[in-house]
Amino acid sequence: MLDRYLLRYFLAVVDQGNFSRAASHCNVSQPTLSVGIAKLERTLGMPLFVRSNQRVELTDGGTRFLSHARRIEREFNLAMQSMGMAETLTSLRIGILSSIAGEIVAASVARTRPERQHRFELLFGSERELTGHLAKGRIDVALTLVGRGGDRFLELPVHTEGYALAMAADHPLAQDGEIGADRLANEVMIVRRHCEALSDTSRFFTERGVRPHFALRSTNDERVLQMVGAGLGITVMPQSYRAQDVVRPRLSGFDLTRTLGWAATQDAEHMLRASPPVMAEIARQLVGRG
Template sequence: MLDRYLLRYFLAVVDQGNFSRAAAHCNVSQPTLSVGIAKLERTLGTPLFVRTNQRVELTEAGSRFLVHARRIEREFNLAIGSMSPTDHPPSLRLGVLGSVPSVLVAQAVAAARPMKHYRFELIFGSERELTSHLAKGRIDIALTLVQRGGERFLEKPVCTEGYALAMPADHPLAGQESIAAEELANEVMIVRRHCEALSDTSRHFTERGVRPHFALRSTDDDRVLNLIAAGLGITVMPLCYRRDGVARPLLAGFDLKRTVGWAASAEAEHLLNAPPPLFLAIEQRLADRGTGFPGPI
């Protein structure tokens, strides 16, 4: 029989990265936690971690056990929650990729009002952060990049879109349908530091001998759009971004695309099969933005 505290120790080591932080997370001493992990390994009959002076890594058996340990911990928490008398509605924890326009999500929230039906939590993050949150059960589902070759989560594509320049509407080149990188050699640029296409964008310009001055480096796309409209500089953004005062001509030869969709653990498959109104509202607004052609759904 596996004691739950041993599972908690195991998950803490995985999530915290080493034994000392895991012990602090569990409010026990490091020797106590180490004894617990050793007991768990004896019970299972196999080592779960490879220990070095620098780091702790899962063995192959540990990786297999992790899937079951996450599921057991989630089911235990759900069982405890279901036994507690409460008037609270069901929870819905939604993760959203930081490079999805927040205005689209805000409009969908205003239309669907998920707060009336759920204990709703909204978390913005990078692709890596959302993947981590899903794996650790911190969110139920994520609106993120999909079709990237992983098989860790269930996926449902929503739309596929490309990237384009974003420049002041009164810029002399703003009326062109497509602009070559070489035409921007003397322009001031803005870096969207959180963009999943950042390395591809940088390579596209440097391969063409364009090394511009950067007036701003930001992870806030609303700020970026406002400052582009103010004339501060030019950047590359997904096509779903729009703002008055900002033109969106194509960047010649830059054909990179991304697919945005839902990613969920097996436990949240029902959210893909019977999406709540909020999800449908988000999908509709992505489509209304003309983000490209619909992905296979």
Template sequence: MIDRYLLRYFLAVVDNGTFSRAAEQSNVSQPTLSVGIAKLERLIGASLFHRSSQRVHLTDAGTRLLPHARAIESSFQLAQQSVVVAEAPAVLRVGILTSIPIVAIAAAVADAHRIDPKARIELVEGNERQLTQHLTRGRVDLAVTLVNRGGDRFVEEPLYEEGYALALPALHPLAAQPQIAGEALADNVMIVRRHCEALPETSRYFTDRGVRPFFALRTTSDDNAIRMVAAGLGVTVMPDGFTAPGVVRPRLAGFDLRRTVGIAYGGRHEAMRFSRPTFVSALYSVLRRTRGGDTIPLAKLPPLDKMGR
């Protein structure tokens, strides 16, 4: 029989990438964790990891075991929740990607508080790398971040997909065009969104076309960026979801990069996907109202007015 703690050691190694960090997360010494993994491999009858000096990688047997181990751990958590009378955790800790519009998050928080006035939500902002670290270390329970990036460290639930487009002041000479070639912006002043995950691709796009503009602003605030676009300070590239009075959003010809925004659940909180927090359901409801066809259906989504507390 395989003990639960052995599967938790296995998942900790998968989620952290090294035995040392997995041991730290599991609150055991590295030798203890290594002995546990060796015992699990004996019980399974196969090696689960390829070990190297930098990171460990799953073997074919480990890859086959992973979804079952996650499902078993989630079932354990659900079973524990079903018999515990105590209240749910007082604070839901939510990581927020800094490159998504905060207006949808604010609306979801308002709806969640309307449904449950006692709800306590802590928002932790960060870029994609920082949110991954927060999820791994248990700093946040879940994160609204980029998903479908090819990893298997977290249970993910996609919310919507979008592309990137230009942001121009409404009085820009090219504002009426639905699509603009990068070369047409060669003499334009630009604004850099330093925190954007697409910055390397954006920079390469313009460099390949010989566009080397003057940068009037380098910022990590999307609100500052789009307000300065509206003021006529410069132009920039932003995800489609950003809008503001006095700003138009034509396509950038040949720039077809897209992203998927969704929920990533921390390893200790994967069961939340099955007992979806009020905030998550509220966020999806907001996105359905504001984004329409861009949203990706969630499995078994309850109506907003029937969500449990």
């Protein structure tokens, strides 16, 4: 028989990344948690973690057990809720691609207040990071790039958008709806280092002989927009980004698009069929950006 507290210890180590943070999360000492994990491993007859000084990783057996542990914990919480005995709100853990405008997510959270309905967690990351978090069960669903040929997760496309220039509203070219790369040869630019289209953008300009000076390299899109609005430089961003002092003319000939959507494991299929309000609002906001 598996005690529930052992499952919670196990899931805490997976979610927190090491025994020390997991113990703090569970409000127990690290030796207590370690003894519990050892007991769970003896009960299952296999090691669950590979331990090292730097990090803790799941064994093959631990990876197989993880999906069962998630399901057991989820079913237990649902049973407690149905009997009016829920200890806490149900959890909702959402991952968001870092290159999605933060104001879209913030506005959606403000409108739906998911923290009042769930034990809500929000995590931003790259496509690769979100894929890893989904695979390990650290998040329930991710808003990320979809339609790229993989079949590892269930997908629900939400919105397809292109990329455009971003420049200060008082820039001499700001009134033009479309700008060719040749007209940007002498412009200062800003690099969004985390952008999934970075290599395509670099190749596009290089092939046209445009090798600008870069005034800023950043992974923070809000900061990039601030600096664009301040006139520091020009950049290329997804069309959904907006700022009061920034205009978004089209970059002539740059027709790359991306499709954003929800990705989930089989266990979270219900969240794609009947999305929680915050997910539905994020999707609405994205589509509303056109």
